[in-house]
Amino acid sequence: MRNKTTYSCQSCGHQSARWMGRCPGCGEWNSLTEEKVADIKEVRGISGSSPVAVTEVIAAEEDRYSTGIKELDRVLGGGLVPGSMVLVGGDPGIGKSTLLLQGAAAIAASAGKILYVSGEESTRQLKMRAERIGAVHQDLLLLSETDMSVIERYIKELMPVAVILDSIQTVFQPDLSSAPGSVSQVRESTGILMRIAKGTGISIFVVGHVTKEGTLAGPRVLEHMVDTVLYFEGDRHQSFRVLRTVKNRFGSTNELGIFEMRGRGLVEVTNPSALFMNRRPQGVAGSSIVPSLEGTRPLLVEIQALVCPSGYGTPRRMTSGVDHNRVALIMAVLERRVGLRISPYDAYVSAVGGVKLDEPAADLAIALAITSSFRDKPIQEGMVLVGEVGLTGEVRPVSGMDKRLNEAAKLGFRLCIGPPREQQDESLGIIEYICVNSLQEAVDAAVER
Structure with a gap:
């Protein structure tokens, strides 16, 4: 029989x-590669599954166990759920393997x-890394293998509590003729791991490479198949790392875990707001503070802006940690x-600090930082700014205002400018709150002319 091929x-x-x-699916050029189509001999599913009435299903809160790292437990929604599958993505060298190796020793x-x-390092290299970061335990078993059939056999023989695979792009299924990292290999390997996790209750961590655009490499089905997707972010030239949840079937999304990279591995940062505010400049134009809310964690972040005469025909707009298009929109509203x-x-x-802000609540802080730099007048000391800015110049309400104000009050801030609040509660007694309806009112209240 002639072998069939597909692209x-x-x-x-x-x-x-x-x-x-x-x-035709995503618009990428030169991304179609030839792959042989193997004959389907057997279709395997999750063992023991059969139709059952929804009224007969016993629903209970998921049992969780701690990974031993509080910041990792936070982004997972309170701990690791047995039988769950977690995908961890991040840039090369950002610390994914270090984080998971520390977590593996803590779980063991x-x-x-x-x-x-590991499909990228030998057991000797893993042992050297484990000794350096203090992640050595007798119940931590190391395996250097890329053959998915061999990995599956060892998992079923050992029946561990959890499995960490680093990385999914390096393993291959012998039945498929395509190269490791291809769409068919990634999809088949992930499917095997998912059946193991759901059928045996073993929790599985899978490391995934990212593209130059910062998204996970490989087919999008990879993110749909897993229960949780985590992104490990940060600048390799700075010591801080951010673990962000973008999908979680067992908890809140957009949760943040903050770590600091040191010589002996990653160290948890329990109070990141105080750390980010530690070296904040005083009395300098172009600096503002926003009480951001990432998932359930309030986080105070400094926004810095610099407005200066353009030396070119077309003015430049550059951003770091905030959306470029959002800044352009805010500047248009300020001008109009x-x-x-x-x-x-x-x-x-x-x-500041390598944090990425994508919530609209930072609009007001961005607008006031730009205004402060343009007028060369600093914003009042001890003030935080929060609110979404609309195209008509209005300041819109945002969620979680109580948590934001409480976090600001803990760090000594005494004044907040934000949108009108419908619910007047006890948090207003912690910090003075100035309601503004428009961006013009906020500028008049925070920045001198």
């Missing part, structure tokens, strides 16, 4: 019967046997609604 997109997984220069010390499978003639000027906006 699969390495970015989105789209399959085509013939080669095309551009993928508290919950039992754990298997760490507040009357600041900033369109001929270069503007640079940054979130």
Whole structure:
């Protein structure tokens, strides 16, 4: 029988019967590669599954056990759920393997046997890393293997509490002729691990590589199959690392875990707001503070802006840690609604500490930092700013205001400018609150002319 071939997109997984220069699914160029289609001999599913009436299903709160790292437990929603599958992505060298190796040793010390499978390092290299970061335990088992059938056999023989696979792009299924890291290999390997996790109750961590755009490499189905998706972010030139939840079937999304990279591994940062505010400049124009809310964690972040005359025909707009398009929108509102003639000027906006802010509550702080830099007048000391800015110049309410104000009060801030609040509660007694309806009112209250 003649072998059948298909062309699969390495970015989105789209399959085509013939080669095309551009993928019709995602629009990527030269991403279709030829793969042989293997005959399907057996279709395996989750063992023991059968239809059952919804009224007969016993629903209970998921049993969890601690990973031994509080910040990791936070982003997982309170601990690790047995039988769950967690995908961890991040840039090369950011600390994914270090984090999981520390977590593996902590789980081995508290919950039992754990298997760490590496397709990128030998067991000798893993032992050297474990000794350096103090992650050595007799129940931590190391395996250097890329054959998925061998990995599956060892998992079923050992029956560990959890399995860590580093990384999914290095393993391969012998039945498939495509290369490791291809769409079919990643999809089949993930499917095998998912059946093991759901059928045996073993928790599985899978490390995934990311593209230059910062998204997980491979087909999007990889993120849909797992229960939790974590991104490990940060600048390799700085010591702080952020573990962010973007999907979690057992907890809140957009949770944050803060770590600091040191010589002996990652150290948890229990009070990141105080750490980020430690070296904040005093009495300097272009600096503002926003009480951000990432998941359930309030976090005070400094926004810095620099507005200066442009030396080119087209003014430059550069951002770091905040959305570029959002900053352009805020600058347009400032020019139209507040009357600041900033369109001929270069503007640079940054979130200090390597934190990425994507919530609209930071709009007011960004707008006031730009205004402060443009007028060369500092914002009042001890003030935080929170609120979403609309195109008509109005300041809109945001959620979780109580947590934001309480966090600001803990660090000594005594004044907050924000949108009108419908519910007047006890948090207003902790910090003085100034309600503003428009961006013009906020500028008049916070920045001198």
